Amino acid sequence: MRFVELGKTGIRVSMIGIGTWQWGAKEWGYEKSYSEIEVRKAFKAIYENEINFIDTAEMYAFGKSEKLVGEMVREYGRENFVIATKVSPWHLDEKSLEKACQGSLERLGIKEIDLYQVHWPNPLVPISKTMKALEKLLNFGKIRAIGVSNFNLKQLSNARKHLEKNDIASDQVLYNMLSRNVEKDLIPYAQKEKITLIAYSPLAQGLLSGKITSSYKPKEIVRKINPLFSKSNIKKLETLNSVLQNIAKSKGKTVTQVVLSWTMRHGCVVPIPGVKNDNQVRDVAESVSISLSNEELNTIELALKNTRVNKLLGYLEVILNFT
Numbered sequence: 036m037r038f039v040e041l042g043k044t045g046i047r048v049s050m051i052g053i054g055t056w057q058w059g060a061k062e063w064g065y066e067k068s069y070s071e072i073e074v075r076k077a078f079k080a081i082y083e084n085e086i087n088f089i090d091t092a093e094m095y096a097f098g099k100s101e102k103l104v105g106e107m108v109r110e111y112g113r114e115n116f117v118i119a120t121k122v123s124p125w126h127l128d129e130k131s132l133e134k135a136c137q138g139s140l141e142r143l144g145i146k147e148i149d150l151y152q153v154h155w156p157n158p159l160v161p162i163s164k165t166m167k168a169l170e171k172l173l174n175f176g177k178i179r180a181i182g183v184s185n186f187n188l189k190q191l192s193n194a195r196k197h198l199e200k201n202d203i204a205s206d207q208v209l210y211n212m213l214s215r216n217v218e219k220d221l222i223p224y225a226q227k228e229k230i231t232l233i234a235y236s237p238l239a240q241g242l243l244s245g246k247i248t249s250s251y252k253p254k255e256i257v258r259k260i261n262p263l264f265s266k267s268n269i270k271k272l273e274t275l276n277s278v279l280q281n282i283a284k285s286k287g288k289t290v291t292q293v294v295l296s297w298t299m300r301h302g303c304v305v306p307i308p309g310v311k312n313d314n315q316v317r318d319v320a321e322s323v324s325i326s327l328s329n330e331e332l333n334t335i336e337l338a339l340k341n342t343r344v345n346k347l348l349g350y351l352e353v354i355l356n357f358t
């Protein structure tokens with residue numbers, strides 16, 4: 036495994052982390068297409084492949100994800116993992132935040148959260164208050180680092196101003212080949228300020244894993260309501276898919292590895308693919324050992340320019356399929 040520093044915290048995280056929204060979540064088909072058995076095997080593979088960075092949230096599966104992460108982290112050794120969790124946007128005033136943090140600590144069964152992230156900004160709670168409350172938790176030793184998620188550049192730079200003695204370590208944001216908004220301003224800012232961008236949905240919920248073809252029909256609710264998984268959008272990805280397949284084939288790698296490697300190319304981005312089993316863990320772990328040449332990057336860029344997925348039409352299809 037290869038490691039990078041989380042922001043300026045001195046905390047060392049693997050270049051690839053693991054997202055655990057899937058663990059316990061019915062909306063992802065938990066207990067239908069996979070269960071705790073697969074999740075346990077996945078965790079063993081996480082440990083064996085030296086991935087140390089695990090992301091969860093109080094919101095995921097109503098706390099079940101945190102419970103599963105906690106059980107397994109304790110089984111494989113707390114010292115081997117950096118645990119990131121998130122406080123929900125409706126818990127951002129001081130009292131609720133303290134209570135939420137305590138709840139996460141209990142579900143995780145640990146004494147200190149390594150990275151505590153604000154899951155989404157909440158315009159109804161002044162960010163100054165939230166940042167002060169987070170700094171207090173840090174001073175009390177409940178958390179080791181402060182992070183945010185889904186903050187745009189303005190929100191991130193504003194939030195930083197309200198921390199007295201600390202800085203924000205990371206911003207967890209949507210980033211993949213089909214959602215590239217952060218490239219405009221957040222990535223250059225993060226590089227300059229040494230803030231880690233944690234990329235969620237780096238595989239566009241599996242759409243970019245190379246396994247989704249035009250005959251694919253989404254089964255999980257998460258994908259059924261995702262406009263990118265509409266029939267017409269999946270069709271529009273055929274050329275990109277074959278470009279990615281060719282690059283992967285020529286390198287003896289998988290499409291998933293090529294896609295994750297593309298996400299990591301900026302240096303400040305740590306992707307956290309969501310996984311359901313051990314094979315997926317082994318596959319994503321290997322992505323840190325490849326690099327893409329300029330020629331390969333240009334080929335991908337060209338394919339992306341010619342890929343015109345349409346979210347609006349996708350939504351319309353999603354709605355029509357539900358009625």
Ligand SMILES: NC(=O)c1ccc[n+]([C@@H]2O[C@H](COP(=O)([O-])OP(=O)(O)OC[C@H]3O[C@@H](n4cnc5c(N)ncnc54)[C@H](OP(=O)(O)O)[C@@H]3O)[C@@H](O)[C@H]2O)c1
Nearest residue numbers: 054055056184235236237238239240241244308309315318
């Ligand atoms: N901060 C936020 O607001 C936010 C929002 C969304 C997600 N997240 C975090 O980010 C994590 C990742 O995002 P995500 O789960 O939305 O999307 P993702 O990582 O882009 O996609 C996850 C899906 O990709 C597939 N996959 C994973 N590894 C694979 C492999 N090696 N080969 C083939 N398919 C593979 C699995 O599909 P199958 O289901 O087909 O097995 C999995 O369910 C989440 O778990 C969560 O921790 C955060």
